[in-house]
Amino acid sequence: MATRRRGNVDNQPPSVSLTEGLPSVWQRAFSAKSQWPEKDEFLDVIYWMRQTIAILAGLGWGLLPFRGFFGIAIFCALNAGILYIYFTSFQQVDDDDFGGPWELTKEGFMSSFALFMVVWIIVYSAVFFD
Numbered sequence: 001m002a003t004r005r006r007g008n009v010d011n012q013p014p015s016v017s018l019t020e021g022l023p024s025v026w027q028r029a030f031s032a033k034s035q036w037p038e039k040d041e042f043l044d045v046i047y048w049m050r051q052t053i054a055i056l057a058g059l060g061w062g063l064l065p066f067r068g069f070f071g072i073a074i075f076c077a078l079n080a081g082i083l084y085i086y087f088t089s090f091q092q093v094d095d096d097d098f099g100g101p102w103e104l105t106k107e108g109f110m111s112s113f114a115l116f117m118v119v120w121i122i123v124y125s126a127v128f129f130d
Contacts, residue, residue, distance in 0.1 A: 025041050025044070025045065028041075028045075029045045029049075032090055032091070032092075033090075033091065033092050034091060036091075036093060039097065039098060042087075042091075042093065042098070043098070043104075043107055046083060046086075046087065046104060046107045046108060047107060047108035047111075049082075049083060049086065050079060050083060050107070050108045050109065050111075050112035051108070051111070051112050051115060053078070053079050053082060053083075053112065054075075054079070054112040054113070054115040054116035054119065055115065055116075055119055057075050057078060057079070057116055057120075058115070058116045058117070058118070058119025058120040058122075058123060059119060059123055061074075061075065061116075061120045061123075061124070062119065062120050062121075062122070062123025062124040062126075062127060063123060063127060065124065065128055066120075066124075067124075071120065075113070075116055076113070079109065079112060079113075079116075080105055080109070083104070083105065084101070084104075084105055087104050088101070
């Protein structure tokens with residue numbers, strides 16, 4: 001009768017997570033000066049905030065008949081400005097931990113720009129064309 005040894009798996013201590021004992025990502029995202037031990041979580045927050053801004057701006061720009069370069073320039077300034085203020089003033093993260101302020105400013109920008117354009121065009125076309 002052959003017995004199989006499972007190794008030392010049962011005797012290993014449980015692994016400790018870096019985020020154990022911290023509030024959820026959503027709570028930290030909306031709380032000032034939160035701690036972000038896992039950098040990817042903060043980058044995810046930045047990414048999804050950009051997508052939310054893109055949808056809201058696209059809806060707004062489509063309902064208000066913004067057209068052309070003016071609408072695009074205002075979106076770019078608004079999108080970059082809101083997120084820059086968020087991570088420098090509200091969260092007060094050390095941007096050097098994430099590759100500098102430029103890396104955080106451009107995180108997810110192109111995908112949010114594409115989403116903004118799609119929403120803006122669809123809403124504008126639905127409201128102002130017959």
